[in-house]
Amino acid sequence: MDNEVRQTNEMAFGRPNDEGMSREASRVRNLLLGLPRMGCPADFEFRLQRRLDELESGVRPVRERHGWGVGWAGLGLGVATALLVAVVLFDFSFSSRDIRVPGAPVTSATNAPKTVAPPDANPLMVSSPQQVSPDANAAAVHEQSPAMAAAKDSNTSKNPPTALPEDLYHMVGGNSP
Amino acid sequence: MVERPVGSPSDEDLIVAFQGGDVLAFDEIVRRYRDPLYNFVVRLLGDTFFSEDVVQETFLRVYRNKHRYHQVAKFSTWIYTIASNLAKTELRRRKVRNFFSISSKGEDEKDYDLVDTTVDIEREVDGILKTEAILKEIDKLPHHFKEAVLLRDIQDLSYEEISQILNVPLGTVKSRVNRGRSRLQKKLGFLVREESEGG
Numbered sequence: 001m002d003n004e005v006r007q008t009n010e011m012a013f014g015r016p017n018d019e020g021m022s023r024e025a026s027r028v029r030n031l032l033l034g035l036p037r038m039g040c041p042a043d044f045e046f047r048l049q050r051r052l053d054e055l056e057s058g059v060r061p062v063r064e065r066h067g068w069g070v071g072w073a074g075l076g077l078g079v080a081t082a083l084l085v086a087v088v089l090f091d092f093s094f095s096s097r098d099i100r101v102p103g104a105p106v107t108s109a110t111n112a113p114k115t116v117a118p119p120d121a122n123p124l125m126v127s128s129p130q131q132v133s134p135d136a137n138a139a140a141v142h143e144q145s146p147a148m149a150a151a152k153d154s155n156t157s158k159n160p161p162t163a164l165p166e167d168l169y170h171m172v173g174g175n176s177p
Numbered sequence: 178m179v180e181r182p183v184g185s186p187s188d189e190d191l192i193v194a195f196q197g198g199d200v201l202a203f204d205e206i207v208r209r210y211r212d213p214l215y216n217f218v219v220r221l222l223g224d225t226f227f228s229e230d231v232v233q234e235t236f237l238r239v240y241r242n243k244h245r246y247h248q249v250a251k252f253s254t255w256i257y258t259i260a261s262n263l264a265k266t267e268l269r270r271r272k273v274r275n276f277f278s279i280s281s282k283g284e285d286e287k288d289y290d291l292v293d294t295t296v297d298i299e300r301e302v303d304g305i306l307k308t309e310a311i312l313k314e315i316d317k318l319p320h321h322f323k324e325a326v327l328l329r330d331i332q333d334l335s336y337e338e339i340s341q342i343l344n345v346p347l348g349t350v351k352s353r354v355n356r357g358r359s360r361l362q363k364k365l366g367f368l369v370r371e372e373s374e375g376g
Binding site: 029033040045051052 | 207211212215216219220225229232233236237240241304308311312315326329330331333355358359361362365368
């Protein structure tokens with residue numbers, strides 16, 4: 001009798017440790033137990049055997065290889081992205097910037113005046129476009145600063161401009177004879 | 178539950194034989210567990226392609242790690258634990274994939290292969306619709322409820338086994354199963370009533 005009751009209970013409420021379950025819950029359980037069972041595809045064992053053979057022969061499983069491939073691709077993509085971000089952020093492009101020596105005053109190479117002399121330059125040296133004779137030059141110096149005119153040139157070995165040997169003419173600007 | 182003919186070796190005997198080098202014992206394990214595991218994983222993932230992969234991977238793990246099994250636990254608990262963990266990993270991957278891609282499939286378009294069992298078209302359609310409705314609601318359950326309900330009410334495992342598989346206390350398993358059932362009951366009210374009227 002007891003056995004019969006237990007069997008009836010099991011049929012209605014499932015296995016013994018579901019005792020005390022409500023009727024509604026037992027109906028849900030019955031619905032779920034009544035769901036169609038899924039079976040493996042027909043070639044399941046063939047594919048499993050192939051993978052086992054690969055495992056035995058030491059070939060890395062396809063899934064694992066795929067994982068590695070994706071991993072390396074991800075790493076490459078990450079590095080490329082980092083480089084791109086670095087280029088955008090820090091602007092390594094030299095073309096748009098002036099190249100200058102550290103510590104040098106900031107000047108724009110493209111805008112720098114090429115023919116204008118600095119304000120403290122000797123006007124006799126650069127401002128006159130026509131040629132000045134050595135005597136006239138000396139007279140002008142004497143006129144402006146007698147002390148400078150009286151001072152001797154410290155470089156005694158220097159050739160005076162008038163005494164330049166013929167074979168060195170090419171070193172001086174202007175028309176060579 | 179995995180059925181085995183009377184007088185045939187138990188699962189534990191088979192894995193011990195396999196540990197001793199008997200490859201035929203492994204074949205018998207595969208024969209016994211392929212369909213129950215597949216049924217469990219398909220219901221958990223709602224997808225046949227990845228489920229087959231997960232079940233194959235489960236058997237490969239058993240094959241590779243056969244010496245890790247010790248007879249303190251039931252073999253069924255061990256193999257279901259492996260399958261469950263692999264299914265969780267697959268679900269995590271899927272979340273990442275879904276995050277990065279726009280899926281063409283909607284929530285309601287799952288790949289459920291239904292078993293062709295009846296000849297009567299009307300009953301067949303009715304059965305399919307009912308099954309789809311149930312599966313859809315199971316799929317909407319939070320993962321920890323779904324897993325517990327599937328193991329208890331579809332795989333028909335005991336609470337003790339489920340507790341070991343999920344590595345949670347017995348009380349937690351019972352609570353999860355009850356809460357899962359109660360949610361299903363609310364959602365499938367009309368089917369539950371039909372069930373009670375039908376017998």
